[in-house]
Amino acid sequence: MKTLLLLLATAAILAAQEPPAEPAASPRSRALELAGAFANDGYKIRDGFWTGTLEPGKPKVLQVNLFSGNEYWFSAATLSPKAKLSVAIYDESGRPVEGELFQDGSVAAAGLAADASGKYFIRIVLAGEEKADFCLVYSYK
Secondary structure, three states: OHHHHHHHHHHHHHHHOOOOOOOOOOHHHHHHHHHHHHHOOOOEEEEEEEEEEEEOOEOEEEEEEEOOOOEEEEEEEEOOOOOEEEEEEEEOOOOEOOOEEEEEOOEEEEEEEOOOOEEEEEEEEEEOOOOEEEEEEEEEO
16 A cells, blocks of 8 residues: 555656756757758658767768769758858769758758769868867758
8 A cells, every 4th residue: 555655646746747848959950950941842851860079170071872863952050159061062083063052150051963873972161169069961852
């Protein structure tokens, strides 16, 4: 009987507690928010994402495999209000790929229609004075 009362009292205490607070914004949530704008144009957001820490003037380069005939958007974000991100796409020989660019302070994106299947490189650069955590997501159609 004591065990049952203890369980009921514990359940009552837990039920009376406030619900957990909404999670704070994260670089991933900001990148997904930006990618959501492309979803309105029929792009599907991939489940995978990349995170890390960027230092000013020290770009991160990620390798991806893209397929001819598909269109892609790579969206990056950080929470640093002073950050200025840029995203660029390069082909397997290191030449910049023509496409569309979007940049607005701590969020940036680059889009392209892949002419050929193969390896591509996504370059993310942070301008500013402080290092910052980032997240990159990508969308395709």
